[in-house]
Amino acid sequence: MPDDAGARDLWQLYEPLHAVTYFAPEARAAFEGAGLRGFWRGYFAGRAAPLGAVPAAPVTALFFSFAPAMVARALPDVWQRASPEQALAARLDGAVAALRAVLPAEPERWAAAADLLEVAARAAVTDGRALSAANAALPRPAEPLARLWHAATVLREHRGDGHIAALVHAEVNGCQALVLRDALHGGREQLQPNRGWTDAEWDAAGKELASRGWLDDDSRPTAEARAVHRAVEDHTDRLAAQPWSALAPADRTRLAGLLAPLADAAAVVIPYPNPMGVPGPRTT
Template sequence: MGIRHLWQLYEPLHAVTYFAPEARTAFEGAGLRGFWRGYFAGRAAPLGAVTAAPVTALFFSFAPAMVARALPDVWQRASPEQALAARLEGAVAALRAVLPDDPARWSAAADLLEAAAQAAVTAGRALGAANAALPRPAEPLPRLWHAATVLREHRGDGHIAALVDAEVTGCQALVLRDALYGGRDQLQPNRGWTDEEWDAASRELAERGWLDEDGRPTPEAADVHRAVEDRTDRLAAQPWSALDTGDQARLAELLAPLATAVGVVIPYPNPMGVPRA
């Protein structure tokens, strides 16, 4: 079972916290009005009442000015504990609204996904570690969402490590992705980069030979992107040693209809790069 295929199945379960109306309602109920306040507070809350600088570093692809507009202001509106409670409440409500009513499937999938999440080595992975340290929920849907969240942040930490190793900045990563697959109209405003910053990153990639004079990606750019994605998979593989190939196949079987069901609230294309289930 491919590591990337498993990610494509559990990532949508986590991502309801960003796209489902139930998630936004829960954040607003905690005092976090506006999408980005809920996003930054909910995702950063496992770290505590953190300031903008470490979040800019750990979230990686967001413009510093965009992060600074949210943090630390959000902690005047809701504590990290309140943000965490709202995040879990909204995510579970969102899952319950769209998933087939199949508690046995939820529980079986949660058992397997949790086994991988609990096996994850989080040294050097701040977001993965912070989420792994949160209390383990008791019920199947919260357990499923929490395990998916630990694994996706663990994987995300590794993805950023792969980009840093390739000497690619957050803005450059977005420009490269746009050159290869399109999506600037979504990626740039959703990550807060100005036209001047985007154009500067484009020039930097051109100087490295990754974009041609018309802004098209060169074969070297495609090779670098593929190498980063492959290394991300390798760095994300360790937790899955807790499951044998049969368990991984069973997990994929359990997750597939769940990932398909949440597709009604996940946009395609999306900032995570997850394809339609």
């Protein structure tokens, strides 16, 4: 079994490959071509489509940090504009076009990275992890960039499902998680509107955290809050480590080397800071 830090290091390399589907113009154009105009229609339809034509409630639960009212504005309306099958096709086509536009033209690297990433993705145990299970059940693409993106998506949803499990274990709900993150690292001006929470809901979450002794009178995080946050992150890393046991240490090292320049190239379309918590592009 790889160490937990190794799982986090690899996540930082494959997450940018997945995230082009949210930020690249090619991805946005593909969703619009499928009838999903507007960023959030494409986001909710594309990410939820592996589950089928689901209503708002399960998506609110599984996506976790979005306000229920925000999810309800998109679902189930998006399924009147595009079927899940159309949304899935647009998602994959847009992601591949985005990666092709920014990655170095090294097809052999793409294929080699996809081969190794797929080994981990196929090994991922998805018990209790609905988003990763739904993505893992999709047909395996044939084209190397499509395979690379799909494997990265299975693994990032596997990690995300585990992160939510860690937050639930810590008795932290979606809005509270964002308020705590803002207290620790800042970013309310981005996190709150992008997840749809009202000022009243945000403030109520802050008061609950303060009642636990996690925020002081100036809404700054206490030592206990920092400990809880660290425990959640460590728990997330532990839960994300399992798929990597399918790769030998030498193969994990090789994969990291293959992914590094691809992650750096994909990072150009991702805003920083971002709600995913992915660090900015490397400068060396």
